[in-house]
Amino acid sequence: MIEIKNIEKYFGNNHVLKNVSFTFERGKTNLIIGESGSGKTTLIKILVGLQNKDQGTVLFNGEDVNKMNNKEIRRFRKEIGMLFQGGALYDYMTVEENIMFPLSMFTDKTDDEMLERVNFCLKRVNLKGKNNLMPSELSGGMKKRVAIARAIVMQPKYLFCDEPNSGLDPNTAILIDNLIQEITEEYNITTIVNTHDMNSVMQIGTNIAFIYKGEMWWQGSKEELIKANNKELTDFVFASDLFKRLRRP
């Protein structure tokens, strides 16, 4: 479980996050939704510590990340997996080396043990046998899946995904969404997904946070979302015709 309280963030004079509080639940796929520029990526980067916040607290299972010393932070980072928007695979390494990298840096496993774990993760994302391809030889969807495999190889307690299905066709997007959902439930991970894809929201949204212009505007489940009466939220959610029709009884 991750709690954030009263997060404030400025870029110069640009007030990007305004007093944002939320609780991300364990074993669930928590969604952060909002239009482009509303501050989703910034929030995720603050959560994982890639970006500084100006105010507020972030508690991972009650532990304040700000109060950790370097050693604790390093231990804590090993509990985090992150899926970046573009995959962020190391492009001079093969698929296998990419996934093996965290293991080789931070564990004392033998080569055989590492390979076994890598193959297990590859199989989990349906890319069995693709070990020796280079990232440049992969399609967008395959890259995302390799990135997921790399993010879960250390068996993280927390999984962060920044727009996991942007730039993918609808079928592949659903595949990735389902994969994230399954992995979350299977390993009881706290997963946080940041998206503006309404298909994903309807597919995997159990605990949804809607950010509007840097403010925490609305929160609830997808069932509540369909019935919600909040103007900004409905404008965002039902921007497309398809979803307008969905709303009609």
Added chain:
Amino acid sequence: MLKLLKHFGLYFIMMKKVITIPEKWSAFRKQFVFELTKIGLNSIGIVLFISFFVGGVVSIQTALNLQNPLLPKYLIGLASRDSLILEFSPTMISLILAGKVGSSIASEIGSMRVSEQIDALEIMGVNSASFLILPKIIASLCFFPILVILSMGIGMIGAWIGALSVNITTTDFLYGLRYEFISFYITYAIIKTLVFAFIVSSISSYFGYYAQGGAIAVGKSSTEAVVYSSIFILVFNFILTKLILA
């Protein structure tokens, strides 16, 4: 001026992160060998090519300038030797490497930055600055001197062939080459080269590491890497020459 100070500040913050004991020696060794190939071996061809021809031109030009019959012929060998060892090989080759190695370091690290690969390293708990940059700096410190010494050797062969082409005998040329040889000049050249190697690898890494934006930013960082590396090479060339030789 303020911008310059900011650059200096960020550079030193980065270098503080870079200069640490590697977290995992096996990973460091792998990166280091990788960089040696990329920085060193891949530059041998161009260094040999340039050195040979410049050596030839230096001796021909010296020969043309020393046509006074009172001056001994062996001066050509001597002058070529000294200009290669003192200036051409350490400084010019470092400038050329600033273009070749510097731009490749900056664009490699820059594209890792804009494609979030550096963030991905940080998230895993890896010290990205040290992991990426330290092997590059050490590989440069190891390989630049080797390239410079190669350049001196090949440059002198070029100079010899140049001398033959303007009817200086091999005996005269070799006599000049050995005449009053000061071995400290080589030490001086190596010291300069080490400083230049550090300048090129660290400054180029700096511009790549702080690249911001997209592909354009990567291009810009590699241009800046070459420009600033070259400027600092020339400035330090002046300072070191003053300190060591004068």
